Amino acid sequence: MTITTQRVHWDLNYDIHLGATWGRFMAGLTEQKILANKCPDCARxxxxxxxxxxxxFVRTDEWLELPSEGVVEAFTVAWQSFRGGPTPPYAIAGIRLDGASTLLMHYVHGLDLSDPNAVRAQLPVGTRVGAVWAEERTGQILDIAHFAKI
Ligand SMILES: [Zn+2]
Known part of the structure; x- marks a missing residue:
């Protein structure tokens, strides 16, 4: 018999290096600014x-500030908890901010999640949502506390 795996448990806090691009994005969040960048070739x-x-395959070093509003392109509701996550149920949406080519994933609050069959009608694709900023902002994605329908 050969033993090839062994179960271990890691529970540790650590710092990650954001790099210049994410660092600038996070700094913008502290000032309630959602910063994006643009490809010089395809303009996404x-x-x-x-x-x-x-x-x-080119650097995207043209920066712009986007409005804090956009539309829901997709969403899901988490019904199960996981360690470190919020208490379920909660909704997470792919939000296309006005002027963006990509989706920003974030929580959407203000929905009645008590009936799984009634959730879809509350957040159809195209629903306009806006960022709700955290009172204290520290340069992390939850500086946007969540999004809400507008
Ligand atoms: Zn491009």
């Missing part, structure tokens, strides 16, 4: 920003 606008356009 990325939020969250990315250092390179994966289609054109």
């Amino acid at each position: 606008v990325f939020v969250p920003p990315q250092a390179y356009c994966e289609s054109c």
Whole structure:
């Protein structure tokens, strides 16, 4: 018999290096600004920003501020909890901010999630939502506390 795996448990806090692109995005959030960047070749606008356009293989170093409103393109509701996550149920949506080419994933609050069969009608694709900012902002994605229908 050969033993090839062994179960271990890690529970640790650590710091990750954000890099220049994500660092700038997070700094913007502290000032209630949603910063995006744009590909100089294909003109797609990325939020969250990315250092390179994966289609054109060029740096995306043109920055712009997007409005904090957009439309829901897709969403799901989490009915099960996981460690470190919010208490379910909660909704997470792919939100296309006005002017963005990509989707920003974030929580959407203000929905009645008591009936799974009634959720879809509350948040059809195209529903306009806006960011609700956290009172205290520290440079992390939850500086936007959540989005809500507008
Ligand atoms: Zn491109």
